[in-house]
Amino acid sequence: MMPSFMLMRLFVNNQGTEKYDSTNQLIQEIVLLEYKLKHPEEQSFYFHQAFDSHKKRLELLKIKYNIIREKVNSSDIDYLLECLKKGENKKAEFLAKNEKINLLNDLNKMLLSLINDNIALIKDFLYCKNKYGWMKKIEDILNDEECLSEIFKTY
Numbered sequence: 001m002m003p004s005f006m007l008m009r010l011f012v013n014n015q016g017t018e019k020y021d022s023t024n025q026l027i028q029e030i031v032l033l034e035y036k037l038k039h040p041e042e043q044s045f046y047f048h049q050a051f052d053s054h055k056k057r058l059e060l061l062k063i064k065y066n067i068i069r070e071k072v073n074s075s076d077i078d079y080l081l082e083c084l085k086k087g088e089n090k091k092a093e094f095l096a097k098n099e100k101i102n103l104l105n106d107l108n109k110m111l112l113s114l115i116n117d118n119i120a121l122i123k124d125f126l127y128c129k130n131k132y133g134w135m136k137k138i139e140d141i142l143n144d145e146e147c148l149s150e151i152f153k154t155y
Helices: 004-013 022-038 045-049 051-074 077-100 106-132 138-142 145-152
Strands: none
Touching (some): 022 106, 022 145, 051 106, 077 106, 138 145
């Protein structure tokens, strides 16, 4: 894993930047939480009070990353583009149908939100596939300084 002073410098230099794709945000959260759990002496009293919760959260984040990794690594770009096109067509049909009868009530807004979330997820998969090609295991990322620097780099 990257030395702690380098990791903290990357973190401090990138505070407040929000232009990351969700997978990069996920990896950043895993890296920072992993660091905090390995260096509890540097953390606040409140962090110590929720130490077990933080460990569980880290496990869940790693599971989420592995699910994304498996999906990206098992899919090719053409398949992801096809899924994106289907999602956008579904959204267009949904909007056209509901605009005709002017019925964009709360339930339909929730359905539209789910469609938009699915489209955003597919776009994130495409972004990862284009950027990385093959996504590494999280353990490999944690030990790759160049990869960590790229993940924490601002746009």
